[in-house]
Amino acid sequence: MTDPAPGPLLQLEDVHKRFGRTEVLRGITMSVAEGEVVAILGPSGSGKSTLLRCINHLERVDSGRVLFEGRLVGYRDKGGRLVEAPEAEIARVRARIGMVFQRFNLFPHLTALGNVMEAPVHVLGLSRDEARQRAAAVLERVGLGSKLDAYPAQLSGGQQQRVAIARALAMQPRLMLFDEATSALDPELVGEVLAVMRDLAAAGMTMIAVTHEMGFAAEAARRIIFMDEGVIQEEAPPAQFFSAPATERARQFLRRVSRP
Amino acid sequence: MPALAVDWTYIAQNFFSEIVLRGVWMTLQLSVIGMALGILLGTLFALARVSRQPVLRGASLGYIWFFRGTPLLVQIVFWYFALPQAWPSWAPWNGQLSPFQTGILALAINEGAYMTEIVRAGIQSVDPGQMEAARALGMTHRLAMRRIILPQALRVIIPPTGNEFIAMLKNSSLVSLISVRELFLVAKLQYSSTLLYFEWLIIASGWYLILTTIGSVFQFWLEHRYGAASFGPGAGRRWLSFGAKE
Ligand SMILES: Nc1ncnc2c1ncn2[C@@H]1O[C@H](COP(=O)(O)OP(=O)(O)O)[C@@H](O)[C@H]1O
Numbered sequence: 069m070t071d072p073a074p075g076p077l078l079q080l081e082d083v084h085k086r087f088g089r090t091e092v093l094r095g096i097t098m099s100v101a102e103g104e105v106v107a108i109l110g111p112s113g114s115g116k117s118t119l120l121r122c123i124n125h126l127e128r129v130d131s132g133r134v135l136f137e138g139r140l141v142g143y144r145d146k147g148g149r150l151v152e153a154p155e156a157e158i159a160r161v162r163a164r165i166g167m168v169f170q171r172f173n174l175f176p177h178l179t180a181l182g183n184v185m186e187a188p189v190h191v192l193g194l195s196r197d198e199a200r201q202r203a204a205a206v207l208e209r210v211g212l213g214s215k216l217d218a219y220p221a222q223l224s225g226g227q228q229q230r231v232a233i234a235r236a237l238a239m240q241p242r243l244m245l246f247d248e249a250t251s252a253l254d255p256e257l258v259g260e261v262l263a264v265m266r267d268l269a270a271a272g273m274t275m276i277a278v279t280h281e282m283g284f285a286a287e288a289a290r291r292i293i294f295m296d297e298g299v300i301q302e303e304a305p306p307a308q309f310f311s312a313p314a315t316e317r318a319r320q321f322l323r324r325v326s327r328p
Numbered sequence: 329m330p331a332l333a334v335d336w337t338y339i340a341q342n343f344f345s346e347i348v349l350r351g352v353w354m355t356l357q358l359s360v361i362g363m364a365l366g367i368l369l370g371t372l373f374a375l376a377r378v379s380r381q382p383v384l385r386g387a388s389l390g391y392i393w394f395f396r397g398t399p400l401l402v403q404i405v406f407w408y409f410a411l412p413q414a415w416p417s418w419a420p421w422n423g424q425l426s427p428f429q430t431g432i433l434a435l436a437i438n439e440g441a442y443m444t445e446i447v448r449a450g451i452q453s454v455d456p457g458q459m460e461a462a463r464a465l466g467m468t469h470r471l472a473m474r475r476i477i478l479p480q481a482l483r484v485i486i487p488p489t490g491n492e493f494i495a496m497l498k499n500s501s502l503v504s505l506i507s508v509r510e511l512f513l514v515a516k517l518q519y520s521s522t523l524l525y526f527e528w529l530i531i532a533s534g535w536y537l538i539l540t541t542i543g544s545v546f547q548f549w550l551e552h553r554y555g556a557a558s559f560g561p562g563a564g565r566r567w568l569s570f571g572a573k574e
C-alpha cells in the first residue's frame with residue numbers, strides 16, 4: 069500500500085507558529101520520506117513539541133503549510149486562501165498519524181487492551197472482535213501480551229509507554245511521532261521503550277522522534293534535525309552530526325548532552 | 329412536668345396512610361425525574377460551556393447566571409402563572425401543562441444550572457493530555473468527550489450530584505405552591521383541617537428523613553464504587569462495567 073504519487077510522505081513549508089507574542093516556530097521547512105527515521109534534537113523550549121503538534125494539527129499553524137501524503141493538513145485551499153478543514157477531515161488525517169507523548173496519556177479507566185481497542189472500534193469502525201485481535205497482536209509485539217487486562221495504574225512507566233505505542237500502532241499509521249517518549253521514565257525503564265522504537269524503525273516505520281537519547285538518535289535515525297529557537301539550525305546524517313556538527317549552536321548543545 | 333401534647337397514636341395511624349404514601353410517591357417522582365432532566369441539561373450546558381463556540385459558551389453562562397441567581401420559588405411561580413399569562417399563544421402553556429409537569433420543568437431547569445457547574449468542573453478536572461491523546465488517535469471532540477473525558481469526569485461529578493439530589497428531595501416541597509400534592513402539601517392540607525400541626529409535620533419530616541437517608545446511602549455507595557480514589561487495581565474494572573459494552 070504505497071502512495072502512487074511520488075514525493076515525500078510529509079512536507080512542511082515555511083511553518084510559523086506563535087503563542088501570543090513569542091514566535092515558537094520561525095519558518096520550518098522539512099520533508100520526510102516514507103520509511104525514513106528522523107530524530108529531532110534541540111534544547112528545551114526550542115519548539116520541538118510544537119513542531120510535532122503542528123504536524124497532526126493539534127496546534128494550528130499561523131502560516132506555511134503542512135502536507136501529509138501530498139495533501140494539506142488541517143486546512144483547505146479555497147482559491148489560494150486557506151480555511152480550516154472540517155473537524156472530521158482533520159480527524160481522518162490524525163487517524164493515520166500515530167503520536168506518543170512524554171507522559172503516555174493512557175486512558176486510566178480502560179485496560180491495556182481497552183486503550184488499544186478504543187480508536188480502532190470507534191474511529192475506524194472495526195468490530196470488537198477484529199479490534200480485540202488487532203490490539204492483542206500489537207500488545208504482543210511490544211512485549212505486553214501478558215498484560216492485556218491490566219489497568220494503566222497497575223503498570224510500570226515503561227510498560228505504560230509501550231501500551232501507548234501499541235495504541236498508536238493499532239491504527240496502522242503511516243507515520244509515527246514520538247515526543248520525548250522516554251523522558252518521563254526511570255533510567256532503568258528507558259531501554260525497553262527504546263527497544264520497541266528500534267524494532268519499529270527496523271521494520272520500516274516512518275518515524276519522527278524528538279529525543280534526548282543520543283544513542284538512539286545515532287543508531288536508529290537516518291537523519292538528525294537540530295532545532296534551536298524555533299529554527300532548524302542543522303540537518304545531517306547522524307555520523308556527520310555527532311562527529312562534525314556544522315553550527316556552533318549544535319556544538320554547544322552536544323557538549324552539554326552526553327554523546328552517543 | 330407537663331406532657332408534650334403530641335398524639336403519637338395518630339401519627340402512627342397516619343404515617344402509612346394512602347394519602348401520605350401518595351404524597352411520598354409524588355415527591356419521589358418530582359425529585360427523580362427533575363434530577364434526571366437536570367443532569368441531562370447540566371451535561372448539555374457544560375459541554376456548551378467548554379466548547380470553542382463563543383455563542384454556546386455565552387448561552388451557558390447566561391443560563392447559569394439567571395437560574396442560579398433567582399429563587400427557585402420565584403421560578404416555579406413564573407413558569408406556572410406568569411409565563412402563560414404573558415405569552416398565552418404558546419400552546420404548551422395554554423393550560424396543557426399540568427401542575428405536576430410544570431413542577432418538574434421548574435425543578436429540572438433550576439437543577440440544570442447547578443449541574444452545569446458541577447459537570448463543567450468534572451470535565452475540567454480531567455488532564456488535558458487525555459483529550460490530546462484522544463484527538464491524536466483521530467477521535468472527534470464529541471467522541472472523545474463521550475468515550476474518554478466524561479467517564480473520567482464522573483469521579484468528580486458524582487459526590488456533589490448526590491448532594492444535589494438530597495437538596496432536590498427537599499426543594500421539591502416548593503412546588504406545593506402550584507398545588508402539586510407532594511408530601512408537604514399533603515401534610516399542609518391535613519394540618520389545616522385537623523389543626524394537628526405537630527403531628528403532620530412529624531409525619532412529613534419523618535418521610536423526608538427516610539428519603540434523604542436512602543439518598544445518602546445510595547450516594548455513599550456510588551461514591552465508593554465510582555467516585556472514590558483513583559483508577560487503582562479493581563477500581564478500573566468497576567469503571568468498565570459502568571459505561572462500556574465490554
Ligand atoms: N500552549 C502554549 N501556550 C503558550 N506557550 C507555549 C505553548 N506551548 C508551548 N509554548 C512555548 O513555546 C516554546 C516552545 O515549546 P515546546 O515546543 O514545548 O519546546 P520543546 O518541546 O522544544 O521543549 C516554549 O517557550 C513554551 O513555553
Ligand SMILES: [Mg+2]
Binds near residue numbers: 116117118247248
Ligand atoms: Mg517538548
